[in-house]
Amino acid sequence: MEQQVTIKKVLNNNVIIAEHPSYKEVVLIGKGIGFNRKKDEAISFAKADKTFLLSDEKEKEQYMNLLPHIDESLIDFMNDILIYVEKRMGQELNEHIHVALTDHIAFAINRAKNNMQFSNPFLMEIESLYPKEYQIAMEVVTMAYDHMGIQFPEGEVGFIALHIHSAVTDKTLREINRHNQLISQLVTIIENNMGLTIDKNSVDYHRLVQHLHRVIDRIHHEESIGDEVRLANMLKQEYPVCYNLAWKLIKVMQKQLNKSVDESEAIYLTIHLQRLTNKS
Incomplete structure (x- = not known):
């Protein structure tokens, strides 16, 4: 038998909130799913193209307040987008x-219609850190153009990529942005201290940014990479400038993240910095 749910609220023709016997409140999305439906009416769970829980009361309220202000065709389009993103990422969002x-x-569409231009200062870092999400975000922007004839600026690709990354890692945008800002700050410190400008399109830049990202992740999860005293002493003697700069970066990370950093991180940072020195 098809599983039945009970309609609690019809948000519009394409979205309803229903009572599920196991999951309590669920949101059902599908073309015409809410048309001529009434509260307390039973409906087949299988009729929805997309279902999700909104267990967070604040998010549920935000979603309910948002829907009346956007075109129903956009809800339909967003449903297609989310199914597409989920399929491309190979996991639930x-x-x-x-x-x-x-x-x-919805806001990006308004900005584009009003020709409001803005820049995304972390675009290079986002593309380097989350290449798969960035590629899918580019595809989403192309889909938006094909569907609505609206051309989003390049900065939007970065923001959409962050939303996708947030949905697959369960990290908040605030936390992701904080880490991206820290990486950008660390890169600036490296450039200033080493007296060079790093080519943002170079392989070395991508390696450096990804390494800094992994360091921050290890600090966040309080992971250790092992003790390499002999190697540390050798690098300290051979490359004192890079070794001291590595420790300067570590102290910045300690302060920003309010966590201790494994001393061995200085070894691998020194190696990356020395590679940059050689290339410059």
């Missing part, structure tokens, strides 16, 4: 993306 990305795309 956290429920918060339904609210966050719908809200972001």
Whole structure:
């Protein structure tokens, strides 16, 4: 038998909130799923193209307040987008993306229609750190152009990529942005101290940014990479400038993240910095 749910609220022709016997409140999305439906009416769970839970009361309220202000065709389009992203990423997305990305795309459309230009200062870092999410975000922007004839600026690709990364890692955008800002700050410190400008399109830049990202992740999860005293002493003697700069970066990370950093991180940072010195 088809599983039945009970309608609690019809948000529009394409979205309803229903009572599920196991999951309590669920959001059902599908073309025409809410048309001529009434509260307390039973409906087949299988009729929805997309379902998700909104267990967070604040997000549920935000979603309910958002829907009346956006075109129903956009809800339909967002449903297609989220199914596409889920398929491309090969995993389920956290429920918060339904609210966050719908809200972001709706505002992005208004910005594009009003020709409001803005830049994304972390575009290079985002592309380097999350290449798969960035590629999918580019595809989403192409889909938006094909569907609505709206051309989003390049900066939007970065923001959409962040939303996708947030949904697959269950990290908040605030946390992701904080880490990206820290990486950008660390790169600036490296350039200033080493008296060079790093080519943002170079392999070395991508390696450096990805390494800094992994360091921050290890610090966040309080992971150790082992003790390499002999190697540390050798690098300290051979490359004192890079070794001291590595420790300067570590102290910045300690202060920003409010966590201790494994001393061995200085070894691998020194190696990356020395590689940059050689290339310059």
